[in-house]
Amino acid sequence: MLRILYERFQQGYRTSPFPKQEPTLPDRFRGLPRLHPERCAAGCRECAQGCPFGAIREQHGALALDLGRCLFCADCHACPHGALEFSTDYRLAVRRREELTITADRGPVLAAPLDAPLKELFGRSFKLRQVSAGGCNACEADVNVLGTLVFDLGRFGIQFVASPRHADGILVTGPVTENMREALLATYAAVPEPKVVIATGACAINGGPFSNAPEVHNGVGALLPVDLFIPGCPPHPYTILDGLLRLLGRREVAD
Amino acid sequence: MTPEIALTNGGRLPLAAIPVLPFPEFASGVIDLIRHSATPIAYFADQPAPEAPPELFAVLTAATPGTFTVLRSRLAPGFTSLTTRAPQLHLFEREIAEQYGIAASDHPWLKPVRFHSVWHGTTDAWGRDPGRHPQPGVMDFFRVEGAEIHEVGVGPVHAGIIEPGHFRFQCFGEKVLHLEISLGYQHRGIERLLLGGPWPQTPSQIETMAGDTTVGHMTAYSLVLEGLTGTVAPPRAQALRAVALELERLANHVGDIGALAGDVGFLPTASYCGRLRGDYLNMTAAICGSRFGRGLVRPGGVLFDLEPARQARLLQTLADIVPNTRGALSLFFEAPSVLGRLEGVGKVLTDDALGLGLVGVAARACGLDCDTRRAFPVAPYTTENVPAITEASGDVFARARVRQREIEHALAFVRQALENLPAGPIATPLTALPADTLALGLVEGWRGRLAHIALTDAQGRFRRYKVIDPSFFNWSGLAMALRDEQISDFPLCNKSFNLSYCGFDL
Ligand code: SF4
Numbered sequence: 001m002l003r004i005l006y007e008r009f010q011q012g013y014r015t016s017p018f019p020k021q022e023p024t025l026p027d028r029f030r031g032l033p034r035l036h037p038e039r040c041a042a043g044c045r046e047c048a049q050g051c052p053f054g055a056i057r058e059q060h061g062a063l064a065l066d067l068g069r070c071l072f073c074a075d076c077h078a079c080p081h082g083a084l085e086f087s088t089d090y091r092l093a094v095r096r097r098e099e100l101t102i103t104a105d106r107g108p109v110l111a112a113p114l115d116a117p118l119k120e121l122f123g124r125s126f127k128l129r130q131v132s133a134g135g136c137n138a139c140e141a142d143v144n145v146l147g148t149l150v151f152d153l154g155r156f157g158i159q160f161v162a163s164p165r166h167a168d169g170i171l172v173t174g175p176v177t178e179n180m181r182e183a184l185l186a187t188y189a190a191v192p193e194p195k196v197v198i199a200t201g202a203c204a205i206n207g208g209p210f211s212n213a214p215e216v217h218n219g220v221g222a223l224l225p226v227d228l229f230i231p232g233c234p235p236h237p238y239t240i241l242d243g244l245l246r247l248l249g250r251r252e253v254a255d
Numbered sequence: 256m257t258p259e260i261a262l263t264n265g266g267r268l269p270l271a272a273i274p275v276l277p278f279p280e281f282a283s284g285v286i287d288l289i290r291h292s293a294t295p296i297a298y299f300a301d302q303p304a305p306e307a308p309p310e311l312f313a314v315l316t317a318a319t320p321g322t323f324t325v326l327r328s329r330l331a332p333g334f335t336s337l338t339t340r341a342p343q344l345h346l347f348e349r350e351i352a353e354q355y356g357i358a359a360s361d362h363p364w365l366k367p368v369r370f371h372s373v374w375h376g377t378t379d380a381w382g383r384d385p386g387r388h389p390q391p392g393v394m395d396f397f398r399v400e401g402a403e404i405h406e407v408g409v410g411p412v413h414a415g416i417i418e419p420g421h422f423r424f425q426c427f428g429e430k431v432l433h434l435e436i437s438l439g440y441q442h443r444g445i446e447r448l449l450l451g452g453p454w455p456q457t458p459s460q461i462e463t464m465a466g467d468t469t470v471g472h473m474t475a476y477s478l479v480l481e482g483l484t485g486t487v488a489p490p491r492a493q494a495l496r497a498v499a500l501e502l503e504r505l506a507n508h509v510g511d512i513g514a515l516a517g518d519v520g521f522l523p524t525a526s527y528c529g530r531l532r533g534d535y536l537n538m539t540a541a542i543c544g545s546r547f548g549r550g551l552v553r554p555g556g557v558l559f560d561l562e563p564a565r566q567a568r569l570l571q572t573l574a575d576i577v578p579n580t581r582g583a584l585s586l587f588f589e590a591p592s593v594l595g596r597l598e599g600v601g602k603v604l605t606d607d608a609l610g611l612g613l614v615g616v617a618a619r620a621c622g623l624d625c626d627t628r629r630a631f632p633v634a635p636y637t638t639e640n641v642p643a644i645t646e647a648s649g650d651v652f653a654r655a656r657v658r659q660r661e662i663e664h665a666l667a668f669v670r671q672a673l674e675n676l677p678a679g680p681i682a683t684p685l686t687a688l689p690a691d692t693l694a695l696g697l698v699e700g701w702r703g704r705l706a707h708i709a710l711t712d713a714q715g716r717f718r719r720y721k722v723i724d725p726s727f728f729n730w731s732g733l734a735m736a737l738r739d740e741q742i743s744d745f746p747l748c749n750k751s752f753n754l755s756y757c758g759f760d761l
Contacts (some may be wrong), residue, residue, distance in 0.1 A: 028544035052455030074550020138466030148529035162414030209459035215444035
C-alpha cells in the first residue's frame with residue numbers, strides 16, 4: 001500500500017489544463033496549412049497536380065485547399081515554391097464538409113455548437129459509440145488517448161460506451177471499407193434518435209490515403225449524414241477534443 | 256537438394272537467377288527446409304502479366320545464418336497443399352486461393368482470409384458469385400457438437416475503441432474448447448493498390464497499413480527500395496530510424512502493460528502507463544511532428560534531422576520519464592494479486608508456437624529466440640547490441656514480462672543512440688528501380704517480424720508487393736491460447752497479444 005502511495009506521489013499530477021490554457025504542440029507539428037498565393041509564379045498550377053490526394057485546386061481563380069483530403073504530409077510535394085506551409089494550429093474541426101475548404105484569406109469555419117434542443121440534451125452528458133471502419137488504428141489510438149488522465153475526457157461529460165443503444169451518436173474512423181459498411185449502418189441504426197455522426201480523420205472524411213480505392217467508400221459521408229468533421233491523419237488528440245467541445249458549445253467560437 | 260539461392264535482409268536478386276522448379280520439387284524443397292528448422296517468411300503467388308501463368312514464390316530462412324532462400328514454381332489448379340506438413344503455411348495457401356482463385360488441394364481448412372473478390376480471372380475458390388463483393392464473415396466455422404455445447408459470437412463491432420473482427424467461441428460452460436477468428440473487415444486492398452507502383456500515394460499507404468507500426472512498416476519498405484536500387488541509408492539516418500523504431504516499441508509496450516493492468520483491475524499502472532505511452536509518442540512527434548512517426552522514414556534515409564538542442568531535449572525528456580516508467584512497471588510486476596491473474600493463463604506451447612510460425616513477443620514468450628534485429632541485423636542493430644529476450648512459460652505473464660524486459664532494453668538503446676548519433680547526411684538519393692528484380696526487407700516491429708517483398712517487372716514497377724505483418728501469423732496463436740481457458744479470460748489473453756486487425760487485413 002505504501003509503495004502504491006509513494007509511486008502515486010512520484011508520478012505527479014498530469015491532467016492538462018486544457019481548455020482553460022492552450023496546449024503546447026511540438027514545433028514540427030503539422031497543423032492548419034497556410035497558403036501564400038503571393039509566392040505563386042504567374043500561371044503556375046503545379047500544386048493541383050502535385051498532391052497525390054487532390055487536396056489542392058483552384059477555386060474561383062484562387063488557391064483552395066481541402067482539409068478533408070489533406071494528410072498533412074511531411075514531404076508535401078504539392079508546391080515547390082513554398083506557397084503552402086503548415087502552422088501548428090491544431091483547431092480544425094468543422095460542421096459541414098464544404099467548410100473544410102480553405103483559401104489564403106479564409107480558414108476553416110470552426111465548428112458551431114449543435115442546435116438548441118440537441119445542445120440541451122447532449123451538452124453536459126454526451127455518450128459516443130466508436131466505429132472503426134477500415135482505420136489504421138492511429139485515429140482509434142488518438143481517440144482512445146482522450147480517456148487517459150492527461151485529457152480526462154470524463155470531466156467534460158463525454159464518454160465512449162460499449163453499446164450503441166446507450167450512445168448519443170457514433171464517432172467513425174476509417175474510409176468505410178466495403179466489409180464494414182453493413183456493420184457501420186447497423187451500429188448507426190441501433191443508436192436511438194436524436195443522434196449525431198462524427199467523422200474523425202482523413203479516412204472517415206474522404207477516404208484518406210485510400211481514397212478512390214475499390215474496397216473503400218471514401219468516408220462515412222457517402223453513407224450517413226455527418227455532423228462534425230475532424231481532419232488530420234490522424235488528428236491530434238487536441239484537435240479531436242477541441243472539435244468535440246465545440247460541438248457541445250463548450251469552447252468560445254473565437255478561441 | 257534444391258540449389259541454394261541466397262538473399263540477405265535488404266538485399267536483392269535478379270528474378271532470372273531464381274529457377275522455376277516443377278511443383279513437386281518446389282514442394283519438397285520447401286518442406287525439407289522447414290523440417291531442417293527453416294522459418295517460412297512468405298509464400299505467395301504472383302501473376303507477371305494478365306495472360307502469363309501465375310507463379311509461386313516461397314521465401315525461407317537459409318542454413319547460412321543471416322540469409323534467405325527463395326524458391327519459385329508455377330501455380331496451377333490443383334497444386335498440393337503443404338499445410339498438413341507445414342501448418343505455418345495454412346494462411347498463405349488460403350490467401351493464394353482468395354487472391355488468385357486457385358485452391359490448394361487437400362487444404363484442411365481452406366477458408367477466405369479477408370473476404371474480397373479474386374484479383375485475376377473470374378474463378379472464385381469457394382464458388383461465390385465473382386460479380387458480387389463477398390460478405391465478410393460468411394464461411395464455414397469449425398463447430399463443436401454436443402448437447403451442452405454452446406457458441407458465442409462476438410463482433411465485428413466490439414465494446415470499446417478497437418478495430419473490428421469476428422470471434423466465434425465453442426464453449427462448454429465457461430470453458431472455451433475452440434476459438435475461430437474471422438477477419439477482413441479492415442481490408443482496404445493495399446497489396447492490390449501497390450501493383451504497378453510505387454505510386455505517389457504509396458508512402459502514405461505503407462505508413463497506414465498498421466498505423467501503430469508506421470515506423471516499422473515504412474522502414475521495411477525503405478529497405479526494399481534501397482535493396483532494389485543498391486542504396487544504403489547514411490549511418491545517421493539508420494540511427495534515427497532505430498531511435499524511432501524503439502520509441503514505437505516503447506510507446507506500444509508501455510501502453511500494452513497499461514492495458515493489461517486495466518484488464519486485471521490494477522488501476523495505478525493502468526493510469527500511469529496510459530500517460531507514459533503518450534510521452535513516448537510525443538517524443539516521436541518532437542522528432543518529426545507526428546506522434547506516429549508519419550513522414551519520418553523514407554527510402555534513402557529520413558526526412559528530419561536532430562539539431563543539438565533537439566537531441567538534448569529528447570535526452571532530457573527520456574531521463575525524466577524513465578523513473579516513472581520503471582516505477583509504473585515494477586508496481587505492476589511486484590503485486591501478487593496481479594501475478595496471480597497473469598500466470599498460467601492463455602498458455603501457448605512452444606511446439607504450437609513453432610508449428611504456427613508465431614513471431615515477435617508472442618514467440619519469444621514461448622522461449623523462441625527469434626528477433627529480426629539479432630538474426631538479420633541491419634545497422635545500427637547487431638547480434639550483440641540486441642539481447643535474446645525470452646520467457647519460457649508461454650502465458651499472459653510471459654508476454655507481459657517479455658515486454659517489460661524489452662522496454663528496459665529499448666530505454667537504454669534509445670539513450671545510447673541519441674548520445675552517439677553519427678554525424679553526416681540523413682539521406683542518400685535513390686536511383687530508378689531496376690527491372691525484373693526481387694528484394695526483401697525485414698524489420699522487428701514492436702509486435703514482431705514485418706516482412707516486405709517486392710518483385711519488379713520489365714519497367715521496374717512493382718509486379719507484386721507482398722506484406723506480412725506479424726499479426727498474420729499471431730492471430731492463430733491467440734486462438735490457441737484460448738483453448739481450455741475460461742471465456743471470461745478472453746479480454747486478458749487478447750490484450751496480451753494485442754494484434755493488429757488492419758495489419759492482417761491490409
Ligand atoms: S485518417 Fe490516417 S490515421 Fe486515421 S485511420 Fe485513416 S490512415 Fe489512419
